[in-house]
Amino acid sequence: MEFFLISMLNSLSYGLLLFMLSSGLTIIFSMMGVLNFAHASFYMIGAYFAYQISVWLGFWPALVIAPLLVAAVGMAVERYGLRTVHKYGHVAELLFTFGLAYLIEEAVHLVWGRSSVPYVVPPSLDGAAFTLYSTDYPIYRVFMMAVSVSMLIGIYLTLTRSRIGLVIQAALTHPQSVETLGHNVPRVFMLVFGGGSALAGLAGVIGGNAFITEPGMAAAVGPIVFVVVVVGGMGSLVGAFLASLLLGVLQTFSVALDYSFADLFAKFGYTVDPDTPLAVLWNLTISQTGPVLPYLLMVLMLIFRPKGIMGSREG
Amino acid sequence: MFHFKRTAEAMVLVSALFAGSAYAETLKIAYIDPLSGAFAGVGDAGLKQFQFVADDINKRNLTGGPKLEVIGFDNKVSPKESLNVLKKVIDQGIRVITQGNGSSVAGVLIDAVNKHNERNPDKSILFLNYAAVDPDFTNSKCSFWHFRFDANSDMKMEAMTDFMAKDKSIKSVYLINQDYSFGQAVTRAAKEYLARKRPDIKIVGDDLHPIGKVKDFAPYVAKIKASNADVVISGNWGADASLLIKAAKDAGLSTPFYTYYFGGLGSMTAMGDAGVGKVKQITEFHSNIKPNKTEKFANAFNAKYGGPPNHLTFYYLRVNNEMYMLARAIKETKSIDPKKIALKLEGMKFESDTGEVEMRATDHQLIQPLYISTVAEAYRDPKNPKTAKFKGTDPDVKYDVEDSGLGFKTDARIEGYVTAQPTSCQMKRP
Numbered sequence: 001m002e003f004f005l006i007s008m009l010n011s012l013s014y015g016l017l018l019f020m021l022s023s024g025l026t027i028i029f030s031m032m033g034v035l036n037f038a039h040a041s042f043y044m045i046g047a048y049f050a051y052q053i054s055v056w057l058g059f060w061p062a063l064v065i066a067p068l069l070v071a072a073v074g075m076a077v078e079r080y081g082l083r084t085v086h087k088y089g090h091v092a093e094l095l096f097t098f099g100l101a102y103l104i105e106e107a108v109h110l111v112w113g114r115s116s117v118p119y120v121v122p123p124s125l126d127g128a129a130f131t132l133y134s135t136d137y138p139i140y141r142v143f144m145m146a147v148s149v150s151m152l153i154g155i156y157l158t159l160t161r162s163r164i165g166l167v168i169q170a171a172l173t174h175p176q177s178v179e180t181l182g183h184n185v186p187r188v189f190m191l192v193f194g195g196g197s198a199l200a201g202l203a204g205v206i207g208g209n210a211f212i213t214e215p216g217m218a219a220a221v222g223p224i225v226f227v228v229v230v231v232g233g234m235g236s237l238v239g240a241f242l243a244s245l246l247l248g249v250l251q252t253f254s255v256a257l258d259y260s261f262a263d264l265f266a267k268f269g270y271t272v273d274p275d276t277p278l279a280v281l282w283n284l285t286i287s288q289t290g291p292v293l294p295y296l297l298m299v300l301m302l303i304f305r306p307k308g309i310m311g312s313r314e315g
Numbered sequence: 316m317f318h319f320k321r322t323a324e325a326m327v328l329v330s331a332l333f334a335g336s337a338y339a340e341t342l343k344i345a346y347i348d349p350l351s352g353a354f355a356g357v358g359d360a361g362l363k364q365f366q367f368v369a370d371d372i373n374k375r376n377l378t379g380g381p382k383l384e385v386i387g388f389d390n391k392v393s394p395k396e397s398l399n400v401l402k403k404v405i406d407q408g409i410r411v412i413t414q415g416n417g418s419s420v421a422g423v424l425i426d427a428v429n430k431h432n433e434r435n436p437d438k439s440i441l442f443l444n445y446a447a448v449d450p451d452f453t454n455s456k457c458s459f460w461h462f463r464f465d466a467n468s469d470m471k472m473e474a475m476t477d478f479m480a481k482d483k484s485i486k487s488v489y490l491i492n493q494d495y496s497f498g499q500a501v502t503r504a505a506k507e508y509l510a511r512k513r514p515d516i517k518i519v520g521d522d523l524h525p526i527g528k529v530k531d532f533a534p535y536v537a538k539i540k541a542s543n544a545d546v547v548i549s550g551n552w553g554a555d556a557s558l559l560i561k562a563a564k565d566a567g568l569s570t571p572f573y574t575y576y577f578g579g580l581g582s583m584t585a586m587g588d589a590g591v592g593k594v595k596q597i598t599e600f601h602s603n604i605k606p607n608k609t610e611k612f613a614n615a616f617n618a619k620y621g622g623p624p625n626h627l628t629f630y631y632l633r634v635n636n637e638m639y640m641l642a643r644a645i646k647e648t649k650s651i652d653p654k655k656i657a658l659k660l661e662g663m664k665f666e667s668d669t670g671e672v673e674m675r676a677t678d679h680q681l682i683q684p685l686y687i688s689t690v691a692e693a694y695r696d697p698k699n700p701k702t703a704k705f706k707g708t709d710p711d712v713k714y715d716v717e718d719s720g721l722g723f724k725t726d727a728r729i730e731g732y733v734t735a736q737p738t739s740c741q742m743k744r745p
Contacts, residue, residue: 003541006566010533114351114389115359116554118584118624128567135540136567141533211530212554216352220530255522255534256541288494291525 002133007252009132013141015248016148017207021221022228022240023155024199030235031172031192033090034082037097040222041104042197046070046204047213048112051119059122067201074197078190101218108215116214144206151202152241168192227298233308242309247294254290341382342651344369344443345404347397347414347424350389353527354553356580357416360627361445361634362387365413367616368638377639379646385413392416392527394423401427405440410653413637415446415465416553417526418497425452428460436745441653445637448575449496450504453678457740460653462660462679464637468497468550468575470734471597471685472504475573478687478727479546480512489520489544489570491535493555498523501550501575519544527555532562540568552576557585564589571595579630583690583719590690590721597687600632600669601723602714604686608668609635613714626718636672636681640665654745672731678740682731688723 025039049069053062077100085096121140128136159165171178171188179185208217228247232239261282262272272282301308346365349358365385373382388404390397397420404412412428414421421444432439442461444452448468452461479485490505492498502521509516519542522535529535536559539547547570551559556577563572564586571593577586578596586594602613613629620627644659645651662676672683692707693715705720715722 003537006537006540007534010531010537014531014533109351113355115355115625116353128565131567134567135537136565138565140565212353212558214353214355214554220528252534255524256538258521288523291528 002135003256005132006135006137007256008249009137009141011248011252012245013145013248014252015245016145017203017210018224018228018247019241019244020148020151020203020206021200022225022232022244023152023237024196024203025225026229026232026235026237026240027155027199028193028196029229030237031168032189034093034097034193035090036196037094037222038077038100038104039097039196039200040218040225041101042070042074042200043204043207043221044108044215044218045073045104046201047119047208047217048108048117048204049201050205050208051112051117051213054119054122059125063202063205066205067198070201070204071194071198074201075190075194077197078193082193083186083190101222105215105218112215114215116212119209119213121209140210144210147202147206151199155199155237164191224294227294230298231301231308233311236308236310239308239310247297250293250297251290254293255287257286260285340380341384342378342411342645343407343409344383344385345400345407345409345412346385346387347390347400347404347412347420348387348416349392350387352391354392354416356625357553358387358389360580360625361415361631363620363627364616364629364631364634365638367619368635371612372638372642377642377646379649381645381651383638383642390414390420392420394419397424398427401431401440405431405438410438410651411441411443411641411656413443413445415444417495418447418449418452418500419495421447421452422449422456422496425456425458425461429458432460432745439653439745441657443637443641445631445633447497449500451496451500453680454739457678457738457742459657459679459742459744462637462657462674462681464633464640464681466599466683466685466734467680468500469504470736471575472501472508473736474685474729474734475548475597475687476505476508476512477729479509479516479573485513485516485545487517487519487542487544487546489522489539489542489547490518490549491520491522491524491539491547491559492550493526493552494523495526498526498550501548505548524555527553529555530558532559533566535559536562536566536568539563539570540566544570546571546573548573549577550575552579554581557581560590560594561585569593573597578688578690578716578723580625580627580717583716583721584626586690586721587719588692588721591692592689594690595687595726596723597685599636599683599685600630601686601688601725602629602716603688603712603722604669604725604728605711612668621718628714628716632668633681633683636665636667636683639667640674670731675735675738677742678738679742680738682735684731685729685734687726687729689726690721691724693720693722
């Protein structure tokens with residue numbers, strides 16, 4: 001029971017972090033149709049900005065300033081890069097963001113070096129929040145969950161209740177009408193791209209010190225973010241939320257399952273020994289295949305339900 | 316016209332002579348290890364230590380002439396990338412390489428060096444391995460061109476299980492290791508040796524996780540907790556060590572860890588006070604061994620690199636052993652030819668700071684004393700204001716690691732001959 005509850009909490013916090021990461025990507029995709037390959041790079045620069053600011057001003061200012069800076073970078077990228085490339089179609093946009101990811105990684109190498117930086121959890125958030133049976137649950141993980149959930153509520157309210165949200169939604173479906181009403185549609189797109197990047201940046205601020213801040217972090221989370229978006233349904237925020245939680249549970253619990261095909265065969269009275277054909281494969285446990293499972297899920301999803309869990313666009 | 320041609324020829328000749336002598340004056344050593352990515356911290360610390368020792372050797376002229384220069388090459392701990400790097404190294408005319416992080420890398424380097432040397436006997440490459448500890452390299456895969464200066468994984472496990480076998484309170488063990496040749500070797504040896512020495516000990520967990528990919532070890536820690544193991548054994552290193560111990564600390568896991576590398580870069584800071592009395596390591600050196608003949612040297616290194624951002628602490632005595640033995644081989648052969656150096660290194664006995672060590676000729680495995688030690692709070696000496704930030708009361712724990720306030724206290728010293736194991740190596744000599 002203790003193991004189940006702790007693992008549930010672990011998967012919840014991991015899933016929520018994944019959601020923070022992928023929500024920006026899915027918003028940008030649903031609103032602008034741009035599949036942003038550099039999204040994970042914004043996560044990375046969020047972490048690096050937060051590290052740099054926390055060295056100068058402390059963690060709390062970093063929590064606010066770093067995502068804003070990332071938003072500024074994102075808006076600049078949209079204004080001076082994507083907007084120009086846009087007229088050549090989606091393939092050009094895709095290639096542009098693909099190249100951008102490499103540029104950002106090299107820039108990080110130049111500024112902060114190739115090694116990891118000592119970005120750590122602030123002392124006020126270091127320690128145990130509560131003890132469940134005999135396992136401590138860290139404050140920082142609770143904090144991660146709180147930030148993520150409040151972010152979800154924030155996005156939802158902005159998109160459905162605020163004026164700017166209404167303009168954004170309208171600009172998606174009827175850009176010309178919105179333009180005739182006197183709104184600046186390109187600027188709306190710029191804001192959306194900046195906002196989406198800021199969400200990734202925020203995930204970086206939170207995730208960078210929970211795990212590790214190094215130049216490879218973008219490449220490490222990049223693929224998994226796409227899995228979330230594909231499994232959740234391209235462009236669906238709710239889908240991304242569900243998919244993130246699902247992947248969190250999948251990755252956390254797969255670690256615990258030491259079952260293999262050999263165990264299954266044993267149930268039917270057949271033992272696998274080293275001479276059995278494909279013995280290596282049969283002895284592979286679920287916990288060892290854990291890292292591959294999300295991608296397996298993505299491939300199966302694309303085959304059997306290509307539109308994902310929530311397969312329609314928002315709005 | 317004729318004269319001009321003669322002069323030109325003479326100039327070419329003279330410059331060739333100069334080039335030749337410049338080569339003889341400096342022996343370049345290619346350090347092939349991660350200088351970017353998750354393991355860059357470890358790779359960078361190793362490079363600094365190599366360069367520091369090289370400076371010392373050059374200053375004291377221990378080679379009797381040639382200067383040593385260590386040049387870093389980034390291989391991103393990738394075997395494939397390492398082969399590209401090796402090509403680059405060969406193209407630059409560098410004939411001595413050293414590597415340590417990742418037995419997967421060392422394995423392909425040994426194969427590539429063997430092949431290269433077979434085809435180019437006059438341009439042979441020498442591979443000095445300071446940390447890749449897959450036992451195969453000095454057994455089935457042993458090579459004349461490869462020398463290992465760290466005790467291999469089986470030797471360390473033999474010593475560690477000897478120590479554990481005496482502790483009757485240990486009834487169950489949990490194994491967590493990286494899923495590649497080295498981690499698998501640790502797992503295999505732990506099971507085999509414990510079954511031989513203490514058949515009553517149960518293996519309650521056996522995890523192999525992808526190397527350098529896991530960022531969140533909380534699920535593994537929950538699993539360790541659920542298993543109720545008395546002890547965890549782990550060969551993890553680099554970020555895989557520091558993230559694992561950090562997750563264990565966050566969850567309040569109180570199980571002792573028997574490790575190979577948790578004294579390495581970043582882990583001590585990550586574990587904090589939670590590691591005191593619980594985390595053990597097996598190494599050839601730590602800063603509080605007695606007697607400590609490396610003290611002055613280590614202090615000089617720490618004075619240079621101990622500050623922010625990385626707060627490095629002298630860690631690899633084996634790097635010193637490797638470089639000093641190389642220097643002696645150069646001096647005694649009066650040559651920087653890899654083959655002559657290799658022949659000299661074979662069977663070389665060397666008075667190291669921890670006692671006599673021997674490069675066993677049969678398999679090129681260095682036989683050296685090892686220490687098992689436990690994390691302890693560094694000693695607060697009332698007379699020494701520099702130690703005011705320390706909290707410990709044991710004068711034996713004089714130095715801390717990476718400004719963490721934590722150091723190591725020796726549990727046991729294992730003599731070299733005790734760690735020596737038989738080898739199946741059948742070496743082909745050129």
